[in-house]
Amino acid sequence: MSSSSTSIINPSLSEEQWVKHIRDAINHGIDIETPVSVHCVPVSISSAKPEAYVPHHVALGPYHHLRPHLYHTEHPKLAAARRAQAALKLPAFDRTAGLLQAEEAKIRASYQLHLQVGTDTLKWIMTIDSLFLLDLLYRYKSPNIGIKEDSIWDDDPDSTVKDVMMVENQIPTFVLREIMLQIENSANEVRENEEDESIDRKLGEMLTRFCKGISPLELEMCLPSEAIQRKHLLDLLYNLILGTTGPEAAQTKKNELRSASFFRLIDMASTQTSKVTKAWNKLSKYSFMKKLKVLIKLFFKMVSILASIFTAAWNELSKCSFMKDLKVELIFKIIQLPRQLIPRCSEYLSNDPFREIVMIPTASKLRRVGIKLSLATGGIKTIAFDKKTATLKLPHIDLDATTEVLLRNLVAYEMISQRGSLILTRYTELMYGIIDTSEDLKLLREASIVLNRLNNDNKVVELFNGVIKSIGSKSTASELDETIRDVNEYYNSTRKVKAYNLMRKYVYSSWKFLTVVVTVVLILLMVLETFCSVLSCP
Numbered sequence: 001m002s003s004s005s006t007s008i009i010n011p012s013l014s015e016e017q018w019v020k021h022i023r024d025a026i027n028h029g030i031d032i033e034t035p036v037s038v039h040c041v042p043v044s045i046s047s048a049k050p051e052a053y054v055p056h057h058v059a060l061g062p063y064h065h066l067r068p069h070l071y072h073t074e075h076p077k078l079a080a081a082r083r084a085q086a087a088l089k090l091p092a093f094d095r096t097a098g099l100l101q102a103e104e105a106k107i108r109a110s111y112q113l114h115l116q117v118g119t120d121t122l123k124w125i126m127t128i129d130s131l132f133l134l135d136l137l138y139r140y141k142s143p144n145i146g147i148k149e150d151s152i153w154d155d156d157p158d159s160t161v162k163d164v165m166m167v168e169n170q171i172p173t174f175v176l177r178e179i180m181l182q183i184e185n186s187a188n189e190v191r192e193n194e195e196d197e198s199i200d201r202k203l204g205e206m207l208t209r210f211c212k213g214i215s216p217l218e219l220e221m222c223l224p225s226e227a228i229q230r231k232h233l234l235d236l237l238y239n240l241i242l243g244t245t246g247p248e249a250a251q252t253k254k255n256e257l258r259s260a261s262f263f264r265l266i267d268m269a270s271t272q273t274s275k276v277t278k279a280w281n282k283l284s285k286y287s288f289m290k291k292l293k294v295l296i297k298l299f300f301k302m303v304s305i306l307a308s309i310f311t312a313a314w315n316e317l318s319k320c321s322f323m324k325d326l327k328v329e330l331i332f333k334i335i336q337l338p339r340q341l342i343p344r345c346s347e348y349l350s351n352d353p354f355r356e357i358v359m360i361p362t363a364s365k366l367r368r369v370g371i372k373l374s375l376a377t378g379g380i381k382t383i384a385f386d387k388k389t390a391t392l393k394l395p396h397i398d399l400d401a402t403t404e405v406l407l408r409n410l411v412a413y414e415m416i417s418q419r420g421s422l423i424l425t426r427y428t429e430l431m432y433g434i435i436d437t438s439e440d441l442k443l444l445r446e447a448s449i450v451l452n453r454l455n456n457d458n459k460v461v462e463l464f465n466g467v468i469k470s471i472g473s474k475s476t477a478s479e480l481d482e483t484i485r486d487v488n489e490y491y492n493s494t495r496k497v498k499a500y501n502l503m504r505k506y507v508y509s510s511w512k513f514l515t516v517v518v519t520v521v522l523i524l525l526m527v528l529e530t531f532c533s534v535l536s537c538p
Contacts, residue, residue: 034109037231038063038170039416041409048469052408055169057159058152060129062115062122063168076152081131087138090131091182097127099178110172110231130175133233136164137206141213161214162405167413170232177203177228197225204228211237216403218379218395238410242423243381360433360484361491363440366392369494371487373447380427381479385486392487394444397431400453404463411467425471426480432464 038061041053058073059065081093090096100107101123108115108122115122136153153160163169180199204224210233212219220243230236363373376382376393384393397403407428414424435441435450438457444450452460491497 034106036112037110037172037235039112039167039413041167041412041416045412045415045470049408049466052405053166053168053412055163055166057156057163058132060133060164060169060171062111062117062125063113065125065129066117073152076155077128077132080135080152081128084131084135084138088134088180089183090179093127096131096179096182097123099182100126100130100175103175103178107172107175110174126171126175130171130179133164133171134176134179134206136160137210140206140210142209158401161402165214165234165237165402165406165409167234167409167416170234173207173228173230173232173236200225200228207233207236208240211240214402214406215241216398216400216406217241220379220381234409234413237406238413238424241379241410243379359429360487362436363434363443364437366434366487366491367443369491369496371491373443373449375448380423383427383430383480383483385483385490387486387490390490392483394434394447394449396449396451398451398453399460399463404466407463407467408470411471415471421479423479426484428464428467428471430480430484432468435461435464437461 040063046053055064055067055070057070058077059067059070064070084090085093101119104119104122107126117125132152139153177200180203181196183199201224204227207227207230208221208224212221215237219237219240222240227236230239366373370390372389372391374391374393376384376395379395382393382395385391386393411425411428414422435444441450441452441457441460445452450460454460454463
């Protein structure tokens, strides 16, 4: 787990607590049935920028609640919990804590790490933090309510948003729902099913309203009843960005993508194999193939002859008395010259400046070949390339102080939860490839694709670059690959790019080969000149 400090309590559980936990799991079977929803960020992802995954302002849940550097927010959180209790007409704290204690096994099973806190500590952590989150959701952009001036939000709203949306700082949605279902009516009677639906609708609206207000990307809104089915707030935001309304749809899309990728791979392999076979069969029919083999053999034979001549000449000259008068340093320099040049030549040959190819050309390069950038009417799923009009459609993204942390945690969550199609990760890579300079960002701004509130173009480039570093080489196939492939095919088919690629392929490669040949010839000429100066060649 990403952490910068230790807990203020002893992290080790007693044997009695461990036995109680195991008995609850066996008796109720909840640990097995409840899937993990709150994950820990692996070091491989967080190492690039650990501070983007650890709360600095407010902690939610058992992972970070008891960190010493967050203790100063305990009193404001208690004040927010009291406000939520009064505004939502919730029962007393003791009753809420008792309710969550009954759900202890399910709560523990929802967290990836084994929670090293006792029953009492866990139930009060979840009670206070859940009520704080409910207060924030209830007051966020709610008509005629607003956030209190003495709240944590007023102190630093951007930090609050970043902390609340971190992977390790999530409260399971079922915990919020269990608390909301305790809302008492005026007669303090047991609630009916219709009232439960009303509470579910209210909680769902609170969750979606918050996600809509903080999201940097366009969302595909869902029904409140669908919102409360999500694991937690970050999971809801992720699925609203992707436009996934249910787990069944996500699984179906995942299976479809895997099947399509599999058959595409088979088709590509068979196509390439047949092409190579046909090309080889055609080339074998021509007589120049035999001539080419003869030339290669002749070349190596000439090298062998030159080497033998050089060795014989050197042995004969070594017997002459005038060899003693020659400057030995010059001979050594001539002999060492090839040894110094050959490693440099091999290093030069292996260092291909065109080897690192960005997945998609930058916005300015696309514009030079006639590809236009246009605003897509929707979210990530609406990214498309129109071949007829040569237009790449991208969704709007609003970049502010919270965007980097939001994107990092969304991408981390996508990778940790083992999604079949890493579409958000690939979108981040796409934006990283398109934006390289301030000119690229200007083109995206003019197309209303990017709204930069960071007041610095370099920060935008650094933002996507930082997210890419945390991804590394883990990205896999996604639904955006077809669009990216279409853009690259169109780009590479233009006259300008074709001419450039031909020059790079033939001129550049031939130039390197000729450089090596010329170097070898120069070495031989220098050796010949040296011997001729000694032997007074005619």
